[in-house]
Amino acid sequence: MSASSDVKIIVAGLPRTSTTSLKKGLEILGVTPCFHLGDPPAPISRVKESARVLAIQDRNERLKALKKLYDGFEAVFEPPASALVDDMLTIYPNAKVILSVRKNPQVWLASYYGLGIDLRSKWYRILGYWIPGVIHSSDLIVAWSNYYAEKFNLAQVPSEELYHKHNQWVHDIVPAGQLLEYQPSMGWEPLARFLDRPVPEGQPFPRVNEAAFLRNVKRVAMGLGSLVWLCLFVGLYYTGSMAWSKLCV
Numbered sequence: 001m002s003a004s005s006d007v008k009i010i011v012a013g014l015p016r017t018s019t020t021s022l023k024k025g026l027e028i029l030g031v032t033p034c035f036h037l038g039d040p041p042a043p044i045s046r047v048k049e050s051a052r053v054l055a056i057q058d059r060n061e062r063l064k065a066l067k068k069l070y071d072g073f074e075a076v077f078e079p080p081a082s083a084l085v086d087d088m089l090t091i092y093p094n095a096k097v098i099l100s101v102r103k104n105p106q107v108w109l110a111s112y113y114g115l116g117i118d119l120r121s122k123w124y125r126i127l128g129y130w131i132p133g134v135i136h137s138s139d140l141i142v143a144w145s146n147y148y149a150e151k152f153n154l155a156q157v158p159s160e161e162l163y164h165k166h167n168q169w170v171h172d173i174v175p176a177g178q179l180l181e182y183q184p185s186m187g188w189e190p191l192a193r194f195l196d197r198p199v200p201e202g203q204p205f206p207r208v209n210e211a212a213f214l215r216n217v218k219r220v221a222m223g224l225g226s227l228v229w230l231c232l233f234v235g236l237y238y239t240g241s242m243a244w245s246k247l248c249v
Helices: 019-028 044-055 059-069 085-091 105-113 122-127 134-152 160-173 188-195 211-248
Strands: 009-011 096-100 179-182
Touching: 009 019, 009 085, 019 096, 019 188, 044 059, 044 134, 059 085, 085 160, 096 160, 096 188, 105 160, 122 134, 134 160, 160 179, 179 188
Parallel strands: 009 096, 096 179
Antiparallel strands: none
């Protein structure tokens, strides 16, 4: 990790705004290490702590927790940082903010809902209960949904209104000179200029689409979880049958 504890770049875009591609781009520009929960799959403890921090109500406690969570990282992505941009700027007032966006809110929603079963669903939590990380990842999305529902007085589901309100909020609170609204289709030049880095020669901007990977992770988690539940029920049935047989002898 970096010797400096100061976060220099806050990526403030919502999840599913090409943040994985942007992370790869920043790394090519020499920005490292980056805090991103999806690439590669983050330690379970980090997902758990991210969910806990986002749910903290007391602001002073939340600020301390954010600083501890992101200590040693140069760039931070996705919740809780992207949802708590105002808190992050209180801790790191000189950080540059990149608002990652999609072509329009419809594209964003299609990307979000294209990931398969909702992490917040009861079936996902029940079937995947025994699989490490399932409950913590679900808790993070639940905390994220609750936070925005309360902040913007919205339903607890992603929507076009959420997309617009979040992006406008970021524009409202970040000084213009510290903010870049960006999507990978814009290429290297605006990003490199904003960060005062040279444009990589002869290297296209990375395009990473982890949607298929994330869908498969969910399927595997639910499949393995179902198998664990089945084994438990079979074991209980067998144990109960044996005990009953002994009583009847």
